[in-house]
Amino acid sequence: MTDERPIGMFDSGFGGLTVARAVIDLLPFEHLVYVGDTGRYPYGPRPLDEVRGFARQIASHLLERYDVKVLIVACNTASAAALDELQDELPVPVLGVIEPGVRAMVQATRNNRVGVIGTVGTIGSGAYQKAVESTAASVELTCAACPGFVEFVERGETGSEQVHVLAQRLLAPVIDAQVDTLLLGCTHYPFLARTITDVVGRDVVLVSSADETAFELLSMLQWSDLARAHGHGLGEHRFLSSGEVGWFRDLGRRLLGPELADVEPVSWS
Ligand code: DGL
Numbered sequence: 214m215t216d217e218r219p220i221g222m223f224d225s226g227f228g229g230l231t232v233a234r235a236v237i238d239l240l241p242f243e244h245l246v247y248v249g250d251t252g253r254y255p256y257g258p259r260p261l262d263e264v265r266g267f268a269r270q271i272a273s274h275l276l277e278r279y280d281v282k283v284l285i286v287a288c289n290t291a292s293a294a295a296l297d298e299l300q301d302e303l304p305v306p307v308l309g310v311i312e313p314g315v316r317a318m319v320q321a322t323r324n325n326r327v328g329v330i331g332t333v334g335t336i337g338s339g340a341y342q343k344a345v346e347s348t349a350a351s352v353e354l355t356c357a358a359c360p361g362f363v364e365f366v367e368r369g370e371t372g373s374e375q376v377h378v379l380a381q382r383l384l385a386p387v388i389d390a391q392v393d394t395l396l397l398g399c400t401h402y403p404f405l406a407r408t409i410t411d412v413v414g415r416d417v418v419l420v421s422s423a424d425e426t427a428f429e430l431l432s433m434l435q436w437s438d439l440a441r442a443h444g445h446g447l448g449e450h451r452f453l454s455s456g457e458v459g460w461f462r463d464l465g466r467r468l469l470g471p472e473l474a475d476v477e478p479v480s481w482s
Contacts, residue, residue: 215442219244219451220430221281223271225254226367226456228401229287230469232310235427237450237472238345239435242441242449246279247287248479249465251456255363257332257399261294263297264334268295270481274348279451281305282439289314289398289422290332293340297328306433310439311344313429314331314422319350321418322394326353329385330409331398333359334360359383359399366401372408374395378410380405386411396420404468 220236222229226249233247233453243321256264268291275281284307286292286299291310299307318327330340336358345354362383365376386397395417397403403421410419434440441448450472453463462476 214438215445216243216282216439217441217445218280218282219246220283220285221246221275221279221402222285222287223248223250223275223291224288225249225256225290226251226401227404227465227468228363228366228399229475230465231400231423232285232287232426233402234469235423239427239431240448242443242445242448244441244450246275246281246451247453249452249454249456249461251367251454251461252480253455254367255332255362256288256290257334257363259334261334261338262454264294265290265298265309268299269302271395272299274479276303276305282416283308283428283430286310287400287426290334293335293338306437306444308426308429308433310400310422310426311340313425314398314420315341315344315348317422318394318420319348319352321420322352323349324391324393324394324468326355326390328355328357328390328392329398330357330359330384330387330395330396330402332363333360335398348456353390355385355387355392357383359402362405363401366404369467371404376405376410376450377411379428379458380408384409384412394418394420396422401452422454425464452476455479455481
């Protein structure tokens with residue numbers, strides 16, 4: 214049995230490349246189509262209804278144009294806004310990044326004080342509070358929104374003095390709460406890991422949902438017979454951007470690696 218259809222994945226921009234990296238490493242034989250909606254980023258400050266509309270539009274495009282066999286919502290804001298709806302509405306399995314990240318976080322903590330940082334939309338949605346409650350783990354959760362972080366990543370400024378100063382201000386609540394584990398609840402944030410560690414201290418374990426999401430995809434493909442056969446060669450990776458494709462290619466390659474060789478334009482009108 215082999216299923217040659219690609220995996221579909223999207224984010225508002227470069228953030229989902231952290232998930233794409235983990236998927237390419239764990240599932241090298243799978244084809245992948247990635248959409249970075251850089252023409253409409255950032256999603257974080259937008260009303261959740263609007264983000265839900267974007268998510269539906271991108272999902273339809275990936276299904277109709279590329280016949281994807283699975284959809285990964287590689288964006289916490291879009292997962293918070295639209296995961297349930299997409300799971301109900303689409304004819305293929307849909308995975309988000311919130312539950313996998315929460316699972317990894319509650320397993321990692323030793324002092325049971327955990328933190329989640331994300332966009333204003335994600336934190337305001339209460340999706341993380343709900344996901345942590347549903348694990349029934351007895352942890353004390355501190356959430357903090359980090360407006361501005363995504364913009365620094367999208368500009369390729371991941372280690373500047375300005376982002377450090379912003380991080381000191383925004384991460385104060387999780388430092389005060391003495392968390393020992395901090396979940397990066399936005400797929401852009403792993404690109405800021407060095408700055409975040411400098412601010413919160415090296416004793417705090419940073420958890421990214423990328424690896425855990427890739428493992429969830431692996432087991433889903435195995436039990437559902439949707440995997441592509443290994444003998445058919447390495448997978449092909451296509452990258453689409455609704456913004457400036459040259460910028461997506463140059464910064465995207467720096468962030469993801471050599472698999473991001475080319476970028477195709479995509480538009481929604
Ligand atoms: N990577 C998206 C997330 O995980 C970023 C959202 C944004 O564009 O603000 O939430």
